[in-house]
Amino acid sequence: MAVSSAPGKVYLFGEHAVVYGEPAVPCAIEVRARVGVEQRSDNKLRIHSEDLSLDGFTVEYAGSADERPDVDVSESLLTAAMGYVDGAIEQVRDVTGDDDVGFDVTIESDIPLGAGLGSSAAVAVAAIDAGTRELGTTLEIDELAERAYQTEYDVQGGQASRADTFCSATGGAVRVEGDDCRSLEAPDLPIVIGFDGGAGDTGELVAGVRGLREEYEFAADTVESIGDIVRNGEQALAEGNIEELGRLMNFNHGLLSALGVSSRSLDSMVWAARDAGANGAKLTGAGGGGCIVALDESDEAETALSYTPGCKDTFRAELADTGVRRVE
Ligand code: MEV
Structure with a gap:
């Protein structure tokens, strides 16, 4: 099994406007999502999380999100969480060129889901990193950030900036404007x-x-x-x-x-x-x-x-x- 963690973030400035090409300055903070990925002997994807939303859930399915089983957790939460993990695993399969590989994915997160602290970006970054390492490939940070961005872009229906995913992959304070992403010097902020x-x-x-x-x-x-x-x-x-x-x-x-x-x-x-x-x-x-x-x-x-x-x-x-x- 490979395990990676990635941080959440706050936006000092620029959310929403960044989607239309304006700059934004998010800043990574020490709350993390940890994702463990272990290859299975079949092609199934099994996702387990106790604390992604404060409601525990375990799901097991073989294909797309449409085939997911009925489980007792809010529909939108399940759809969102599974969408990001599903998308991240698609990126892992794309890197390795093996479409039939299955995984057990375990998520532990201190970042509340959908609350503005970049939980989905952190889960996508950590899942792609752990998944590719599980299959023997270590991605450069820029490629990891780009693939996590593709995951968010797809799940959010083509409406996403690179800000959350780049910030989570690199840490620190960053500046994102379109596809220009760079790290910034930042003082200790209270x-x-x-x-x-x-x-x-x-x-x-x-x-x-x-x-x-x-x-x-x-x-x-x-x-x-x-x-x-x-x-x-x-x-x-x-x-x-x-x-x-x-x-x-x-x-x-x-x-x-x-x-x-x-x-x-x-x-x-x-x-x-x-x-x-x-x-x-x-x-x-x-x-x-x-x-x-x-x-x-x-x-x-x-x-x-x-x-x-x-x-x-x-x-x-x-x-x-x-x-x-x-x-x-
Ligand atoms: C969401 O954390 C930030 C938004 O600007 C969307 C995005 O940048 O993808 C609202």
């Missing part, structure tokens, strides 16, 4: 996460922004303005100017909210962190529910979030310098 216990549907949220952008010129301008925030944010990151980073994150949240991807609980958490003195706070990822990211050097934002109605969990996150890790 990152605080608030989690509302929920999740958003990335495909639907991306489609919603796409619709607004096509319907209204001012929505297209909003997407472009997010790009301007990102360019300013890169400068602030390079200077280690936490105050300016926070101010720009607040601005970025406002524009995401205008594009309809925030929610009442995300807004409540953002305001709780700001009221407690955080430098800035915004939703992270696709939105709709899930997580916010705040910058706060004191303990005040974390304490305030722990008392905020709608906030189920809050924690401080360290920057993950390493992306994919080969555990076994």
Whole structure:
């Protein structure tokens, strides 16, 4: 069996706009998904996870997601989780040219699914890395990131950027603009996460922004303005100017909210962190529910979030310098 882990991420700036060619700056954090892949003697794919969603599930099937058996777990969660693993295993089969190889895949994840912390990217990166190593091939990081991106692109119906997958594969802070992906120098950031216990549907949220952008010129301008925030944010990151980073994150949240991807609980958490003195706070990822990211050097934002109605969990996150890790 080969086991790999890959980190989750927060977006300092630029989610959604990155899908339309604007730059984005995500940043890997030390919460990880670990995926073990073991070759089977038949062509079946068996997926087991105790904690991908906090609901355990085990599924076993031989072919496409349509043939999956009935199991007691939310349909959308199962479809999403299986889709990413299925897609990752297709990439493994493509690398090795063996379409009939079967696997037992075990997923352990500390990253809540669909909550804006890059769970699907981390699972795809770790699964492709472990699967290819199980068959005797070690991919270069760039190819691993590209194949994980293809997985997300296919599962999300052709609507994905390279940001989440590149960040998870390489670790650290990164800048992604179209297919130009690079690592950035980043200071130690005082990152605080608030989690509302929920999740958003990335495909639907991306489609919603796409619709607004096509319907209204001012929505297209909003997407472009997010790009301007990102360019300013890169400068602030390079200077280690936490105050300016926070101010720009607040601005970025406002524009995401205008594009309809925030929610009442995300807004409540953002305001709780700001009221407690955080430098800035915004939703992270696709939105709709899930997580916010705040910058706060004191303990005040974390304490305030722990008392905020709608906030189920809050924690401080360290920057993950390493992306994919080969555990076994
Ligand atoms: C989702 O984590 C980030 C989005 O920008 C989609 C993407 O970049 O693929 C909303």
